[in-house]
């Protein structure tokens with residue numbers, strides 16, 4: 001009988017993504033609640049190192065699939081591999097991150113297994129062996145409570161919400177999984193990923209984001225946003241208005257048609273707080289808004305609001321932070 005949790009550990013170029021460690025801690029907590037086993041699954045050219053890393057982070061069993069055809073992501077190949085791993089582990093919950101890959105892979109996997117899916121959950125609980133997950137709907141206006149009607153069920157969790165598993169120096173039992181990729185079972189693969197720019201941290205994984213909106217008045221003033229982000233040790237984001245105007249690259253856009261981010265700190269500078277922007281950042285743990293209009297909707301979701309001019313407030317904040325840090 002299906003029990004426990006099998007979590008997919010996402011990796012890029014053989015390196016585990018931060019979300020893999022978040023799935024490790026969330027998955028273990030889920031499995032404890034369900035009273036079943038917990039294992040993780042890694043795909044790649046040489047998944048041994050990733051499996052060892054997961055072992056050092058407290059995962060005791062790692063299933064692996066290695067095949068040249070799995071070197072590049074494809075919904076067919078990866079969902080076939082995960083279905084093969086599920087046949088071995090027989091989990092009640094198949095867990096993955098609601099990342100760009102997870103948003104493609106989760107539904108493909110659920111369709112392949114003929115089971116249900118709960119996507120983009122930001123919280124979950126297990127009571128009496130039953131899962132209940134909370135997920136934002138209507139662009140973040142409402143949180144829906146979802147309970148699975150199938151077993152197994154695919155569950156995807158929003159990245160950067162759950163605490164990553166800490167290192168404990170353990171080791172994992174490694175179980176290779178055979179995946180039948182013969183014939184034309186893989187119908188399309190990702191052939192190239194065009195990186196728009198060199199970025200230290202993906203916005204979806206950033207702990208601190210300082211975003212600028214139309215209130216910055218022009219691209220020539222974004223150095224103020226960049227400087228505050230640098231003082232805080234964070235990344236730069238943007239509203240769609242400034243991306244559409246060509247002031248900032250699309251990779252920085254936060255919101256419904258941009259990135260969904262959950263940093264520890266989100267500073268919105270000259271951003272009105274349209275519902276489509278809130279959809280991408282309202283799950284940030286602490287929101288600071290700087291806006292000269294006290295009625296701006298962004299203040300409704302802000303933990304701290306500064307009613308003021310970005311051209312005065314941003315340099316003053318950056319200076320104060322540097323002084324506090326002694327830099």
Ligand SMILES: Cc1cc2nc3c(=O)[nH]c(=O)nc-3n(C[C@H](O)[C@H](O)[C@H](O)COP(=O)(O)OP(=O)(O)OC[C@H]3O[C@@H](n4cnc5c(N)ncnc54)[C@H](O)[C@@H]3O)c2cc1C
Nearest residue numbers: 213214215239240241255256257258270271272276292310
């Ligand atoms: C289908 C759809 C999808 C969308 N997707 C997204 C999305 O993904 N992300 C997104 O952001 N938007 C999205 N939008 C657009 C969204 O509706 C808003 O138009 C956009 O977010 C507004 O950007 P903004 O806040 O920078 O600009 P504005 O709404 O023009 O706000 C500028 C703010 O700056 C303040 N300001 C002006 N000068 C100063 C100053 N000197 N100091 C301090 N404050 C100042 C103003 O008071 C104002 O509140 C979408 C819209 C649609 C229809």
